[in-house]
Amino acid sequence: MADIATQHHDTLQRCGDEERDRDSALAETHMDEALSTLRPRVVGSMVDKLSEPISEDEVRNALKQVPNGKAPGLDGLPVEIWKKLDLEYCVAVKAGRGETAFNAVGVLTAIFNDIEENGIVPGTGFAE
Secondary structure: OHHHHHHHHHHHHHOOHHHHHHHHHHHHHHHHHHHHOOOOOOOHHHHHHHHOOOOHHHHHHHHHHOOOOOOOOOOOOOHHHHHHHHHHHHHHHHOOOOOOOOOHHHHHHHHHHHHHHHOOOOOOOOOO
């Protein structure tokens, strides 16, 4: 009896799988067609902004927006460490010790701008 019930429920679960797959594929096709008709354009003011180097403020704001408790990035460091390093730097600046404090956001900013300008060295495995 249990086998009959199991078989019946398995059949109910599978019912419509082909139709769902077909509908999903059709939806994907329609989405691809719709997106292919778009002609994204960057207007003059956006071109100017996009051609500027990344600023420390942009990196700091992006860092603040990353939620805590997420998996570490390629560097193996959780975001909480980067946030703590930046907080310590900001405290040091306010206390007049900014010249000798480690500016983690400054380092990240320099790295991002270097990558933007020079690209990534082949064979390093960076961003893989």
